[in-house]
Amino acid sequence: MSGRTFARLRPERTCVGCRERAAKTDLLRIVVVGDNCVPDDRGTLPGRGAYVHPALVCLDLAVRRRAFLRAFKVKGPLDAAGVRRHMQDAQEAAQTAP
Known part of the structure; x- marks a missing residue:
């Protein structure tokens, strides 16, 4: 055997909220x-991206730790209300699905 694995590798990213890969x-x-x-569901919007678990806990941690400011290398406040609304809508849709 050559030591190769046949399993496909999946790209990994680190959540800026909880810092887990x-x-x-x-x-x-x-x-x-x-x-x-x-939020960029399809991953096609231009620019630098930061990744977070689709859970309000991780979003709150990222906002509290100012992780988005560091990840995007910007100064000043960023409004994460749109991301919060997106996550809440997704959770509500998951709860009402059969």
């Missing part, structure tokens, strides 16, 4: 548009 597909990409943090 996870598969890129398990995390929500966030980008900055103006002074707002915007």
Whole structure:
């Protein structure tokens, strides 16, 4: 055997909230548009991205630790209300699904 594995490697990213590594597909990409943090579900929006678990706990940790400011290398406040709304809507949709 050559030592190769046949399992496909998945790209990993670190959640800026809890600082745990996870598969890129398990995390929500966030980008900055103006002074707002915007969720990027498809991963196609231009610019630097930061990743967070799609859970309000991780979002709260990221906001409290000012992780988005460091990840995006910006000064000044960023509004994460749009991301919070997106996560709440996704959780509500998951609860009402059969």
